[in-house]
Amino acid sequence: MERHTTSPVHADCEYAHMAWISRGRIDDHILFNREEIITQNRYIIHNIIDAIVYLIRGNIAFWGSNSHDGNFSRLITLISKNVPVLRAYLEKNSSLQGKSGNKILRPQINFISYGHVKKLAKIIKIKILNEIIKQIISNCAFSLILDGTYDISKKECVALIIRYIQEYPHPHPVERIINIFTTSDTTGENIKNNVLTKLKALHLPLEYLIGQSMDGASNMRGVNKEVQALIFKEAPKAIYVWCHAHRLNLIVIRICGYGNEIKKTMGILDELYNFMNGVKRQGVFTKFQMQKTKKSLKRIKNTTRNWASSFKALQNFLDVYEYIIASLTELSNSDDAITFSISEGLLSRIKRYDFILGLFILRIILKCTHETCIEMQAIGNDLAMMIKLIQHTKNKFQRLRANGDNILTSLHTDVKSFMDKNNVTTDIYNIKSIFKLDQKEFDNYIEQQKEKYKNENFYPVINMIIEQLNERFNYESLNFLNQISIFTPAGLADNENIEISQISEIVCLYNFDPQKIIDEFSNFRPLYLDSLSIIYSKDLINIRKNDTLYDESENIINDSKMTETKRWLKYSFILPYRLLIKSSSFPYLKTLYKYFITLPTTSCSAERAMSKVKIVKTRIRNKISDSFLENLLLISSEIDIYDTFKTEDIITDFALTSKRLSNLLIG
Template sequence: AQKTKKGQSSLLSYFSTDPPSKKKRFEDKAPEGVLEHELELNVEDVSGSSSVQSTATTKHIAPIDEIQGPSCSSSSTGQLEIGLINKRDPAHGPSMAKVCLGEGSFQPRDFNFPKTGGRKFRPEWYEIFSWLEYSLLTDKAFCFVCRSFYNSEGKNNAEDVFTLIGFSKWKKAVKVFEKHEKSNSHQSNNIKLNCLKEANKNGTIIEKVNQKYSEEVQENRLYLEALCESLIFCGRQSIALRGHDESTDSKNRATFQNELLSIIGEQIQCQIAKEVKEAKVFAIIADETQDIAKHEQVAKVHESFVGFYRAKRTDGKTLANELKNVLISMDLNIKNLRAQYYDGASNMRGPYKGVAAIIMQEAPMAMYIHCNAHILNLCIVSCCTRVPSIRNTFFVLQSLYNFIEKSTKRHAIFENIKKSFQSYSGRTSTLKSLSDTRWACRVEAVRSLLDNFDTTLTTLREISDTDPDSGGQANALLKNLEDFNFVFDLLLLRRVLAQSDILSKTLQSSSVTYEIVKSVKNGTLEVLKSFRTDEFFSKLFNHSIEIADKCGFRAAQLPRQGKVPSKIGGGSKAPFESVEQYYKISIVWPVIDILSDQIEARLQENNLDILNNLSKVLGGTDEDTDSVKCFYKMEESRNKTIQERADVFVQKSLKSVFPMLFELFRLFFTIPMNSASCERSFSCLRRLKTYTRNKIGQERLSSLALLAIERSIGVNISKVIDDFNLSQKRRLNFV
């Protein structure tokens, strides 16, 4: 073997079974006159010698158990064992570097680095070259960056000395390190490492794409949520919305309002249908009206508004089919229908071709009931038309309203005169119009004229004296008002119609029951009978005389009696003995009798026998309920009505004990007493479908009406957005 310098181990010593002594291996020293810090700076240029002296000729690393580095002192033996265990040691190869990429380069510092040729690895180099790492097992330096991105196919790899073999020429270390750092392969691998760190920091590409997608979805849903909230707010306040035309030539078609409104309306309908299904049995209330576009609108309500549906025809078959289609669309079984509530039109109540008859062919237990509020209105109309004096009075009332209120000029005169009266309270009440369909309009018209009687007289006199065009009409109306007969009729109608108005408002209540209807009807009839007394007539007649004297009218007179034709016997009609007798017999008694008879007869013939029998069963007698009251400790003063007994039935959880009684309670309260809910929905229709909005679509109209009428039903905006996304393919992502 070649002799080696003093203080150095021979090459064979690395393969001997007996390693050199500890003293000989570590007595190497730097050459005299050279300082330690000069060793890492005073190095030779190695640009011409890129190869490293090594016996290895292939690009692989021997197994760990075959690698034997320089012998170490006993103080570093434990650290070498750590190197064997530590997977980050560069001696484990590039594949392990990729596994430990996230932990960074392996840079041991607290280690007694062995010397080779008087020089050793210096940990200070870590600060200059952050990519540098040291192997405890082989006493060699590696490049962590290049090892991590080592390519087994040999493409764009760095020098093997920094990836596979390791560098140990410490004399030339700094120059070689600098050259490697500037190499293309190292810089390329360094860029890859930085990109990988950035990706790990901010997430992978898939994660970034998913994150961006989620942010986009959240942002889109936020925008659509704001639009839905605006639609719901405007819809519940009956505020007009622009942009309903979504045709291809519309400049505002991208608003997609109709689709959102339709989804919102369907959601409200689904909630109503769910409640109906839970109740099992139900009743339908339907009515029709003509909107401003001359289309017949049919409303269907189950104490909850369901929608407006355009009826192309008004015959019974068409309306019945429309009702059945609505029940099918809401997934309601028509067999569970127990009552039908309509008005008295022939297309609704006809015995053969009416809506009720057609519906009962499929639902035999769905009995038809004529709306009690409509019946009362028919009673009042009959009373007001069958008595000539009352008929003429209402004609004058309507003519007076048309003359003053339909002219801005004459209405201004009316307002100015009213303000001049000392009794003016700051609120200008106007005259009211009459209508055959508005149930409370007659009593309101009578009251408004009596409240403004002096103002109306003065207004007519001024117009008669100053206006050449309408003065003649004003004078004719004035002569009618200055008649004792007209004043008497107004006072009579105010008293009689006030009682019918109480019954009318009771019948229009959404919570009215058969018991209440029966009680209020009987009370109204009792009051009307009390009016048919001499005492009531005397007070009424004297009050009329006081008003006539105050206004300067002529006193009451008997009308001229006509003669009987001679061909049927001749002579004259039997005259009345007095003026009082004339007004009593010809006006007061007929008005009271006709109204009382109409109310009793019409309400009695309304198909309410089943309700009357149900009320007897559920109401019971005191003897029948005494034992129950005692057992359940009920108070004597309570539980008199069917409603109170039903409440106790529910509170005591008696459904399973008396299932049939529970079914009777449910049936009794399911049957409605009026169709006023439909009339109220028609008021909403007039707010929605106005003169400027008469082209609104049917589906849009129904959805807006659901929002305006069913305000108490909440709308799940998140579900609306989900349904909107599923309805058709969207350019934007919402889910």
């Protein structure tokens, strides 16, 4: 009896009976009830979408050992406590989960099933992709950024990033992830095929592809059968830009392994990190360290993937130096022979004058590269800014070399103060009594040691850095990049006339009439110089401050971040472009500047995507499918686009995927 009274047939009869009593039309009652059910169903889906997006924002796993367990089902249950419609729906579903004889009872349709959750995530991803593609097509230009790494499932995971100009609210470059794929074949041909297949599936014309950026891996950078060369054959405008940040970090790696003294210093730091990584030893260090600071030891990682880690690890070591001394002193009293021996050896070595001097010299050098590395990683950078930034970095090291004597004299004083502050006495100050030297002889000995360190370590490493900067960032040897400098703001301020030969490679690559470019450039010069003060740029400062790796705590060249950002923006292509789009008199020049801004400078965005892959695809989630992984990463990375969508539109798209869903959500 109870089963009959709750059946749809009985409900329809009840409506018919009530309609007959009230003399109303039966179909009107049924229609009213149907609209109410649709409204309730859409509200349920709305809450489910909120739960999906919440988990994706936090990179949280959806399910446990099965689709009925895990964070998603718990979150839906939690939401339902304050949403009566959702609670009633879950209770109804739960009541139908059972058996009647040999027949399994299931709800007519389960909105929170594994398949429907994945379908909703896919719909959101598709809507985000469509918005990105719409912006690219309207812009008629984009660049490609690629990077890959081995994921937890031992496959090569490749991130595909697109760089283009987003026109609203004010034109600025953006970098968006459009695809993640895994492969066991890391050859250039296979990666190229995967990339071009994805671009074709997204209906992105190769004639719009005007640049590509990757790291210096052998399967990416080569000029024959590697990825960039193969893509360039298919898209002749897609000039390759070797990631500037990778190039700089290759120099940092050379610094950390250059010369015996520096290698010795880095070896001691690595040995100390490994020794203190034990549970009991770390406990001793934490006991001292937690008294004043929460900073801990960090390993100086010898890899280009850990941006600016060398400087931060070195600075951390100096900040916790006194706690390391205290920890090693306590550990040297251990009954364990190995702990006693290693701690004694490390304690004597990190108290040495030459070790501490090496740390201070490395800090000065790595601070310069660290500042450049941080600034390089902003998405708002373009090649004009990079050329100026690299030149500025070269100038800093040239000043270090020119002032070497004064710097080392100052460092000697700083090292002595540092040692006195930490109550450290070293062998160099015992020499006076050991060899019975008078004050003059002792002073001469100190000067000899300083001169030796200067000539054998300081100057050689500075010379190597300048040589490496000239070699790895030799824009003069690349005609295209050399010709770009003509169109920088500095070039606009120059009154010299330009010849066709000076821009021949640019106009040839992009199929422009050189004379039209020259004429428009000559006419645009005075307009730009007169209008520079009124070009809107405040949003560009905010964009650069909101970049993922923008470090608010790091000052560059002793200026505030905002002042420094304004300084670099003066050399950017974006300011002339913002003036050009307001005028219809410079169509060719406007397109040329659009291409310059669209060209990538680093592959840092792809590196960030790889970092997110490691957060999402963990050891316990290593069987996640490529399609679902792509959905999660794309939504998580481009959540700002999702925030512009109306949830009702997502529900409608979901309803149109099947007739049954359409009946329940649209009618």
